[in-house]
Amino acid sequence: MDDTHYFAVFFDDANRFFHQVGVPFVSKHVYNSTVMEQILISACLVGDNTRFDGGNNLLPNLAELNQFCDLVPFCPEVQGGLDTPRQPAEIKRGIVRTELGVDLTQYYLEGAKKAYSLCRFLGIHTAI
Numbered sequence: 758m759d760d761t762h763y764f765a766v767f768f769d770d771a772n773r774f775f776h777q778v779g780v781p782f783v784s785k786h787v788y789n790s791t792v793m794e795q796i797l798i799s800a801c802l803v804g805d806n807t808r809f810d811g812g813n814n815l816l817p818n819l820a821e822l823n824q825f826c827d828l829v830p831f832c833p834e835v836q837g838g839l840d841t842p843r844q845p846a847e848i849k850r851g852i853v854r855t856e857l858g859v860d861l862t863q864y865y866l867e868g869a870k871k872a873y874s875l876c877r878f879l880g881i882h883t884a885i
Contacts (some may be wrong), residue, residue, distance in 0.1 A: 800832035807832040812843035837868025
């Protein structure tokens with residue numbers, strides 16, 4: 758199987774997986790005929806407006822980092838089923854609650870499961 762065929766098969770499988778978990782597919786970059794290492798990164802850090810307040814935490818030097826690795830944006834809160842904007846929440850003693858006391862733990866656990874599944878599927882070992 759040549760590299761072109763391998764990547765076509767990979768992208769087909771990846772597209773099916775991403776569609777299944779509700780994550781937009783992020784293409785891999787090919788650098789010197791090899792696949793660059795992927796790093797899972799919080800979607801708000803790449804400029805997606807997924808923070809609880811509808812904003813983002815865009816990191817200014819991402820273009821520089823992206824020259825050496827493939828960044829895979831992911832928002833576990835949104836992928837877990839929470840909206841943007843949403844009430845801020847904190848984790849205390851393993852329970853995630855809003856300031857009003859609403860338990861959001863199930864949403865955070867679902868987002869964490871999807872992040873873990875995505876990392877296993879793509880072979881990601883690093884997250885920001």
